[in-house]
Amino acid sequence: MLRRVCFAIAFAIAAFAQTPRPSFEVASVKPAIQPQSPLARVFGTMPLSLKTRDPGRLKITSRSLRDIVAAAYMVQPLQVSGPAWMGDALFDIEAKIPENQTSQTAEMMQVLLEERFGLKLHRESRTVPGYELVVAKGGPKLTPPDPLPDYSAMEPEERKKRLEEQVKQAQRRQMANPHAGSGSSWGGPMTIPELAVRLANQLGDPVADLTGIEGKYQVTIATSSGNPDEPDVTVFDAVAKLGLKLESRKISVETLVIDEVSKVPTEN
Secondary structure, three states: OHHHHHHHHHHHHHHHHOOOOOOOOEEEEEEOOOOOOHHHHHHOOOOOOOOOOOOOEEEEEEEEHHHHHHHHOOOOHHHEEOOHHHHOOEEEEEEEOOOOOHHHHHHHHHHHHHHHHOOEEEEEEEEEEEEEEEEOOOOOOOEOOOOOOOHHHOOHHHHHHHHHHHHHHHHHHHHOOOOOOOOOEEEEEEEHHHHHHHHHHHHOOOEEEOOOOOOEEEEEEEOOOOOOOOOOOOHHHHHHOOOEEEEEEEEEEEEEEEEEOOOOOOOO
16 A cells, blocks of 8 residues: 555656646747837836736847846846846847746746756855835835826837837936936836835845835835935935835845856757
């Protein structure tokens, strides 16, 4: 009887090990055509998300390999320890998602990175200087995001016009605030974990979201008023206006240590 049970367990383990990992039906990986998208130049780089409104297609434009690896393994870019060029080399990726598998794009991207870039990595837990993002005394002061049009339902020409107008509006706001330096003001609709990633990118240290706040909010982090007579404020002051607080701590973070990766992806 014991022998049969052992055999059944071994068979189940073997069957599980042979289960194919989810992968894209077709994928194109190329060096980026442009350094950054117009929206990224105006708004700054947002955390890369592999969620897509189009159930059959994923498109990534002008993003660093470090960002793509971080998105695939659902960590902050600062948690990816690898060659410096991974933060500079930008790629365009277009992939076809198998039917009813949009929830598995992260796993599919992991497979793609292994196949095209020869990516090999291991995980380590490291204690490093960082910050904890917590709710400040008095509670959060967050507002719902502005409603966004459903671009997926638009015709291509209409979608292009709306996006171009969005860029022009942002550029007009930037021209009206000429004293604001690069990176002095950024924001948009985002979740608090996405805010933590943006803050980590700006501060240069990992940020752990301990707020427990769910949902998406309209967030603005402004360290300059645009008025030369008014002093700039710190990012900590800007975060405090949201009813949140950044506390300096030694924090334990999971780090993806890159063992092998190719700078040139294999052919499509």
